[in-house]
Amino acid sequence: MIPFNNTMDIVESDDQLGETSEEDSELSDGQLQEAFAKGLLKPGLNFATEEKKKSVNNVEGLKQCLADFRKNTLPWVERLDLVNLPAEDIVAKSEGKLDNKASGNINPDDDFQREMFFYRQAQAAVLEAMPRLQKLKIATKRPDDYFAEMAKSDQQMQKIRKKLLMKQTIIEKSEKAKKLREQRKYGKKVQVEVIQKRQKDKKAMMSAVKKYQKGMSDKLDFLEGDQKTVKGGPPGKGAGKGAGGQTSDKRP
Amino acid sequence: MSALKRKRGGKGPGRNTKKVKLLENGTKPETTEMGQNKEITVPAPVSMGKWKNKERVLVFSSRGINFRTRHLMQDLRTMMPHTKADTKMDRKDKLFVINEVCEIKNCNKCIFFEAKKKQDLYMWVANVPHGPSAKFLVQNIHTLAELKMTGNCLKGSRPLLSFDPQFDKEPHYALLKELFIQIFSTPQYHPRSQPFVDHVFTFTITDNRIWFRNYQIIEEDASMVEIGPRFVLNLIKIFQGSFGGPTLYENPFFESPNMHRRLIRMSTASKLKEKQMIKDLQKLKKTDNKEEVSRDVTDDVFVTPADDKPVHVELEAPTVKVMKKNKHKVFKRQRNLLRL
Known part of the structure; x- marks a missing residue:
């Protein structure tokens, strides 16, 4: 948030070395090596920082001044x-x-x-x-029928409200989309499963038919499962047709 | 104008019978008035007592401020009904001219915004004729116009001032606290103020800076919403006089924005320089390596003495092998001829 608190590594390393680098700019190699061994020096270019000025802090003056103008x-x-x-x-x-x-x-x-x-x-x-x-009997809440100019205009407040609403809708939309995506994923899974099951059934049926054709078995049980549906189908259809017919009969 | 206002403020509870009647009705003076006259009138803010604390603050700036500062200044004026405005100061004018401006404007406190280089904003806060005054660097300004701050309060209602306990620990902060209290607290019964307390100014010290925030009080159980403006004050110096005089305090942690920018520039420059140096070094190494390859000292390890073979010179030419080329060519031609 504050723009002035990111000190660079190089500057930091130099702050620690500040005093020595100011005394004599050309340090002997031995000294430098020692400093490096201690971890004071970091790789990279180092430059000299100026010595900090002594800042004024006149405590007595401050107190006196405060006493003077205090009400x-x-x-x-x-x-x-x-x-x-x-x-x-x-x-x-x-x-x-x-x-x-x-x-x-x-x-x-x-x-x-x-x-x-x-x-x-x-x-x-x-x-x-x-x-x-x-x-002290100072009001902290204004009554509902006390109208006065506000610090922010109504227009401004309207804008703020609009922005808040927009944020909310955006959040809602994103949540909805998320849900939909999940649902779609689940739906696809179910679909794949159904298709696989159908194929499996068909395969079993075909193998059973082949067996029958070759005369390996003379049972026709495998057809029953299918026949059941067939049987169940036509009556239903017929009933439907009949019902339809009835209704059509009734109409005229 | 001011005389009229003073008169109105000076009206005690016993003098004006009509006003007292309205006030006696409780907190709904407008409704009764509207009922009586059958027309909409906007009554002046209710002031029951006498306006005693004649504090006035001049809020103005130098030339060359940016839009954000202008907005901040406007916001301060709306938040504080006891402020006055003035035209922008010329940049050439010396700062102590402000004292005279304040005197002309009948103000005894001053907030002066000084813009420099079109990017740095300094704020002077001063007790005008006799001092003290303080200079701050203002950072991280957010104004009332921003949509993130959703609170609102009455224009001119009086604020509570909340201070960090750190303000009492050190003498310079104690001084600043007193200065802030005198400037930011709206006098009671000020004619332009509202009789409610519905917002809080907070001053907090963190990171050697003073952070200013403004919250609206929504409920009595202290649930709040921020109104704005917000800004951060970085103290530079405190002077004994107003806009001058001997320095009482100097912030050791303050780093001027110019210096800060310079340091950043220097560090980037040094980084680049370092990179360049490394590149140069690598180049040098490469060229050195190539030279060494051309005159390898260890080359003669592989030079082994071997016996010379007798040189055999062929004096006769090798015998030529006669080979029949295109054995079937004749037949082919014949065939071709036959076809034709």
Whole structure:
């Protein structure tokens, strides 16, 4: 997220070596070898970094200045400021992790973790401020019939809503497509199985017929399975025809 | 105009009987009014008390800001009803001119955006006549216009300010905290403000930077949605005066964007240089190898002394073998003739 935190390997290696490289730019080979053996030097070109300037930190001045311009006469109502740790992390708690209480522990590159931390801090602030505000009789919720200009215009909110809806529909569509794909896969499997079974039956039938033709067996049992269907077929068909005929008779 | 406003703000609860009546009806002053007059009127924001804290913040910028900064500035103005705007400052003007501008505009706080090189944005936050002031580098700006942030709040409602506990630990952060409180908190009963508290500004210190976020309070049980804007402030220096004066604090972790870019450029250049060097070395090695092959020292290992064979010179020419060519050619021709 932050553009200024990706230091290059080369720079890093140089930071560690910074002092020695500044004292004399032409180090003896022995020294360099020693440094390499210790792992201070990394392969690659190294260049000298400038020594860090000593930064000013006038603590007394800061305190004095703060005391000068602080307005202690103002009540809390005017300022509405709060200092607080983040609220309890429910997710982390449920997962049995330790609660991340200090802001120093966050990884600033982990967007979700960082934003969650800010969110929890705001939550804690709200939880702390609500009773105080209610005690001071300051409204925290506007009534439904109180209309006033909002920070974002209605157009903007409409746009946001549209975007949210679109996102939702996209997700739904993709899920549907996924389901359909799975169904198709399953359907194909069933089809293949059916075809294979039919072929197997046909093969068995043919072999049985051949056997009969050669006179190896004089049973005609194998035909029964087929005959059954044939028998079952025509009556059904006939009934259907009859029914059709009846209906056709009835019509005129 | 301002005098009129002041008058209206100054109206105490006992003075204007009509207003008091409306207020006594509870939280629905508009509906009763609409019922009486049968016409739509937009009442001024309800202010029951006296506006005491006359804090005014001037929010403006130098010339050469990009669209994002302009939007951010506009957003800050919508979020903070106690702000004033001014024309952009010329780049040539010295910074202490801002003090005079603030005085003319009757402001005692200032947020000044300074754009440099059309890419870096600096933000000055100052307590105007007497200081202190702080300079920040602004990074990662997201404005209200972005569609990712779905919250909304009343224009001009007062924010809660939430600070990281780290703000109390170090003196420079304590100073900044006080500065932020005085600038970002909307005065109570400000004529342009709304009487509700429905959003939170959070200031958190992570990675030696101050992260600003704005959340809408949806429910009392602290469920929230982000409104925006969001930005990250990287502290550079704190000065004792406003827009000048002795330096009180300098951030040791700050690396100027110019320097950062230079370092990146240098590292890429050195990488390329290294590659080139390696290539050259390899080329050199190759040529060396070829030379060695042409004059191999170990060649004479294979030179073995052998006996000379007697040279035999043939003095006579070898006997010529007479062979009959095309034995059947004659017949073939005859046949051909016969056919003809």
